[in-house]
Amino acid sequence: MDRDLSEDDSVVDLSFEAESPLAPPTELLERLPSYDWLLQGGRGQIFFPPSEVLGRPQEQRSWSSLLEHRVPVMTEQVAREALLSFVNSKCCYSSTVAGDIIIQELKQQTLCRYRLETFSESRISEWTFQPFTNHSVDGPQRGASPRLWDIKVQVPPMFQEDTRKFQVPHSSLVKECHKCHRRGRYKCSGCHGAGTVRCPACCGAKRKAKQSRRCQLCAGSGRRRCSTCSGRGNKTCATCKGEKKLLHFIQVVIMWKNSLFEFVSEHRLNCPRELLAKAKGENLFKDENSVVYPIVDFPLRDISLASQRGIAEHSAALASRARILQQRQTIELIPLTEVHYWYQGKNYVYYIYGTDHQVYAVDYPERYCCGCTIV
Helix, strand or coil: CCCCCCHHHCCECCCCCCCCCCCCCHHHCCCCCCCCCHHHHCCEEECCCCCCCCCCCCCCCCHHHHCCCCCCCCCHHHHHHHHHHHHHCCCCECHHHHHHCEEEEEEEEEEEEEEEEEEEEEEEEEEEEEECCCCCCCCHHHCCCCCHHHCCCCCCCCCCCEEEEEECCCCCEEEECCCCCCCCEEECCCCCCCCEEECCCCCCCCECCCCCCECCCCCCCCEEECCCCCCCCEEECCCCCCCCEEEEEEEEEEEEEEEEEEEECCCCCCCCHHHHHHCCCEEEEEEEECCCCCCCCCCCHHHHHHHHHHHHHHHHHHCCCCEEEEEEEEEEEEEEEEEEEEECCEEEEEEEECCCCEEEECCCCCECCCCCCCC
């Protein structure tokens, strides 16, 4: 029969509870100035950033000089070289075809891609705890805790996402462990404190079925040492790590995020827009500041509207939960060429896009499947 630990063992029977850290009840924690809401609404709260005055309005720009940047005209030779380079990168495409095609027409169009990046910072505060190891406690007796947005931290490089956690000064409290009630250990749930469990080989019968010899695994005792607690009958409290006390404190979780808005101007060719969104382009315009303003006078009206829409969306999404640190908007020229060619009596089409002449072949002739995926 399994034995139970006596009261002198000073172990709490928590075998019916999960053996993992649990949140302490709020009544254990004291109120701290400026952080009372943590005891009223839940584990975490987003603090609204302080409102800041916007920078200077956008100046009028002269787009005529910027639009003088032109992507080089696509020639038949460049179009053929781009196709050959594409075919050589595919194991199932015949390079002979690329050399024998007759190019009939080049339809070139220059697109504009607008991109807005908004780098923001948000802060969440929450109660957390760790085992108390008798070190000095930075509690309310040392002064009032600063407000969340008054805590100074090192900002990572702009437009590089990161998440960091910091302890709020003067917010520490020492309390007894709410899991083991300051005992540092609890009864093992595997053996219920006995230190041994029924032998899995003989099921506690001391002999295997239909055998006269005693069970060799348990030496005829019918019991085996509990592997969960190594035969001790109890386990160190997983919450306080045996320290019996916990250090509660408020931590601030700071998240730096980079929000992205992209738009590619309309075109009349059948090249997938997802390819154009990732294509390399020629930089036409760049505006970076703590706050950027919508472009209103760009020759392509779609780009101006996209700029207004992107800035409005980012402002609405971040206004109540984050502080905008930096914004950057760019306009790039994306060359796109539709190549019509003839091969063995049939007409075909492929597309060349981006300044690095990437190729999208719709129905390239003479493709062979050898177990790879054809894109």
